[in-house]
Amino acid sequence: MPDFASISPHLNVRISPRARKLMLRLDATERKIHLIVPKRASLKSAYEFARQNQGWIDEKLATLPDAVPYHDGVLIPVLGRQLRLTIDHDNIYKLTKVFIEDDRLVVRTNLDNPSGRISRFLKKTAETEFKAIADEKAARIGKKIKVLTLRDMKTRWGSCSTDGRMSLNWRLIFAPAETYDYVIAHEAAHLIHANHGPQFWKLCHDLSSDFSTGSSWIAENANELMRFGALFHPEKNEE
Known part of the structure; x- marks a missing residue:
């Protein structure tokens, strides 16, 4: 071979x-x-x-920007805030607990590598926040979100059908607030318009808190959202 x-x-x-x-x-x-x-x-x-x-x-x-593994002390953007990851590792902890306290993302665990638990917490946090935003935008246009699913999509930030089924990339939690608001507005606009015609973009603009900032950031910084929790970064001089 x-x-x-x-x-x-x-x-x-x-x-x-x-x-x-x-x-x-x-x-x-x-x-x-x-x-x-x-x-x-x-x-x-x-x-x-x-x-x-x-x-x-x-x-x-x-x-690809440098990877940011879930190591103690690193800064992680969470819903527009910079949080310091604080990992308290001790065998006295029978269960892993992850929570936000002030400006810290706190992990109390007996696991050598709690990365999976951290990602699970962040996904749940994203789901709660994104659902509230999606429901509000849908209500503004007389629609409802029937199902909201968060995925780790490789090439898309979201999708939505006119029957109210919306999917979002959970990694949007690492984006600025204007950006994930824009993506959710984009998908909510598909509740009415299945295409990307002029009427779709007008509605998307109306539903966004800051259309210009949000759309520009995701276009220019998409790879930034993929670096958190990654295990390695291929060095440029690697052979």
Whole structure:
């Protein structure tokens, strides 16, 4: 089997029965480059394709901002506030508790790595906040949110159907308030308009607290939201 790791240790090979051609795709959440290989293609041809595009691979990995693992003392933006992560590790704790206290995100745990519990708490916090905002915006246009689901989506910030089913990327919790407000307004506008025509954008603008700031930030800083809780960052000089 070709040595794909020699091209990049962050290159992940995926055999796809549906793919029609070789493709490279940046996964900012997992901080990897996925090499999509059609089922009928040879691994040798896939290796040559990746080798010929090594410059693109290195360039894309270098654009990722430094990862911010859930380590004691790091600053994490939560719903527009900068919180200091404070991890109190002691075997006297039988259960892991995560809570916000003043300007701190406090974790009391006996786990060596409570990252999963921290993410679970942040998802629940995001769900509570985002649901309140979504319900308010839907009510303004005479609609209701039937189901709100938070996901860890790799390429989208949200989706919404006209029947009231909305999905949001939980990582929006790391964005400024104007930004997640804009994304929720964008999805709420789809309760009425399934397309992105002029009437949709007018409604989206009307529902946003700060359309310009929110839309600009997410367009320019999307990868920032993927760095928190990540395990590593590929160094630019890595071979």
